[in-house]
Amino acid sequence: NRRVTVRDLAAAKQRGERWAMLTAYDSLTAGVFDEAGIPVLLVGDSAGNCALGYESTVPVTMDEMTILSAAVVRGTKRAMVVGDLPFGSYQESPAQALRNAARLMKEAGVGAVKLEGGERSARTIELLVESGVPVMAHVGLTPQSVHALGGYPVQGRGEEAAHRLQRDAKAVQEAGAFAVVLEAVPAELAAQVTAELAIPTVGIGAGVGCDAQVLVWTDMAGMNPGHTPKFVKQYADLRGVLGAAARQYADEVRGGTFPDQAHSFK
Ligand code: KIV
Ligand code: NA
Numbered sequence: 418n419r420r421v422t423v424r425d426l427a428a429a430k431q432r433g434e435r436w437a438m439l440t441a442y443d444s445l446t447a448g449v450f451d452e453a454g455i456p457v458l459l460v461g462d463s464a465g466n467c468a469l470g471y472e473s474t475v476p477v478t479m480d481e482m483t484i485l486s487a488a489v490v491r492g493t494k495r496a497m498v499v500g501d502l503p504f505g506s507y508q509e510s511p512a513q514a515l516r517n518a519a520r521l522m523k524e525a526g527v528g529a530v531k532l533e534g535g536e537r538s539a540r541t542i543e544l545l546v547e548s549g550v551p552v553m554a555h556v557g558l559t560p561q562s563v564h565a566l567g568g569y570p571v572q573g574r575g576e577e578a579a580h581r582l583q584r585d586a587k588a589v590q591e592a593g594a595f596a597v598v599l600e601a602v603p604a605e606l607a608a609q610v611t612a613e614l615a616i617p618t619v620g621i622g623a624g625v626g627c628d629a630q631v632l633v634w635t636d637m638a639g640m641n642p643g644h645t646p647k648f649v650k651q652y653a654d655l656r657g658v659l660g661a662a663a664r665q666y667a668d669e670v671r672g673g674t675f676p677d678q679a680h681s682f683k
Contacts, residue, residue, distance in 0.1 A: 420528060421456045421497040423551045423595040430617045430628050438499075438619055438631040442468040442485045444492025446634065451493040458493060459531065459553075459631060460486040462501040462561070467635040473563050477503040479517055486525035499553050500527035504561040507532050511544035518550045531598070533559035535585020539592040546593030554589035557582060557623065558601035571622075573602045586610045586618075598631060599623040601648075622648030 429436055440461040441447035447458055464485050465471040486500040500521040507514035518530045529551035532538055542552045557572040573582040582602060589597050596617045599607045604624020611618040611627050620627030632649065635641045639651040640659075669675035 420495055423497075423529070426457070426497075426596060426617055426629075430615070436617075436629045438629055439634045439637065440464075440467070440631070441489045441492075441634060444488040447489040447492040447496070447498075450634070451496045454495075456496060457499060457629075458489055458496045459499045460489050460501060460525075460527070461531075461633065462503045463633050465503075467633060467641065474560050475504050475563065479503060479506050479520065482506075483521060483525050486521055486527050490526040497528045498526070499529045499531050500525060502530055502532045507538075507541060511541045514541045515544055515548055515550070518545050518552075519548075522550065529553055529595070531555055533561050535582075536588040539588045542589055542592035542594050552589075552592075552594045553596045553598065553619070554592075554594040555598040555600065556585040556589065557599045560600075569601065571601045571603065573606045579606050582606060583610055583613065586614055590614050590616050596629070599627060622646065 426436070436456050438457040438459055439450050439455050440463055441450055441458045442460060442464045450458055460482065462474040462477045462482065464481065465474040465477040468485065469477065469481060471477065482500060482503050486498065490498050502514065502517055502521070506517040514532065521527045521530055530545070531553040532541065533555045535554070535556040538554065542554060545552050558566075558569055560569065563569065573579050586597055586599070594616060596619055597614070598619045598621065599610060601622040602620075604626060607618065607620055607623035608626025617628035619629040619631050621631045636645065636649040637652050639654040640656050642656065645651065666675065
């Protein structure tokens with residue numbers, strides 16, 4: 418009963434087997450996904466928007482990521498748990514990145530870390546991998562740069578941008594990353610990058626031609642309010658289900674029908 422490892426994921430690419438990844442931010446939800454057989458769970462810094470109430474991932478801290486990652490590890494048995502390095506925790510130097518990656522491994526027990534950036538993060542990825550930290554890279558749209566990008570635009574459109582994306586993907590593979598997230602990339606380009614790489618690509622808004630897919634769990638389960646991005650498919654309406662349960666409970670308390678005898682002690 419061991420956890421999924423980087424070798425399992427490399428073997429899956431060899432066999433042409435596709436796999437699904439979901440985010441998780443707490444032990445109960447992570448346990449549900451683990452029992453459902455999701456092989457890789459990402460404690461994404463999307464926790465900023467989806468669990469902590471921030472407007473972007475930018476404010477998320479190492480303390481927050483450590484607490485959430487530890488909860489996800491405790492709530493799971495089989496999944497590989499990947500901890501996201503938040504904005505500002507790895508860009509200063511490879512040494513800073515190693516210190517914070519080691520913290521997520523030692524204090525939270527994650528099996529790998531993820532960080533954003535292609536060529537710009539290659540030196541950092543190299544040091545982490547040499548030091549024994551499995552690294553999932555993340556290229557294309559990198560949400561921690563939301564203020565520099567002026568939003569969340571699709572990446573890799575046009576010849577020059579496509580070449581830049583290909584260079585970024587190759588740079589993280591050469592640096593030793595065991596997988597790479599491709600976010601908000603035209604499907605055809607993502608499929609081409611996937612064919613060119615030996616490591617698995619994990620698409621989000623990147624079409625069906627990647628080796629694996631990832632979705633933010635609160636998007637996938639219909640838990641987030643407001644606008645749903647084009648690449649998100651809602652597999653459930655949890656917001657509706659939970660809201661209805663809360664309204665019925667409150668109605669029954671107000672009406673004096675809960676608690677009834679069946680839910681009271683004699
Ligand atoms: O933080 C996150 O959830 C992510 C995935 C969307 C890849 O980085
Ligand atoms: Na992230």
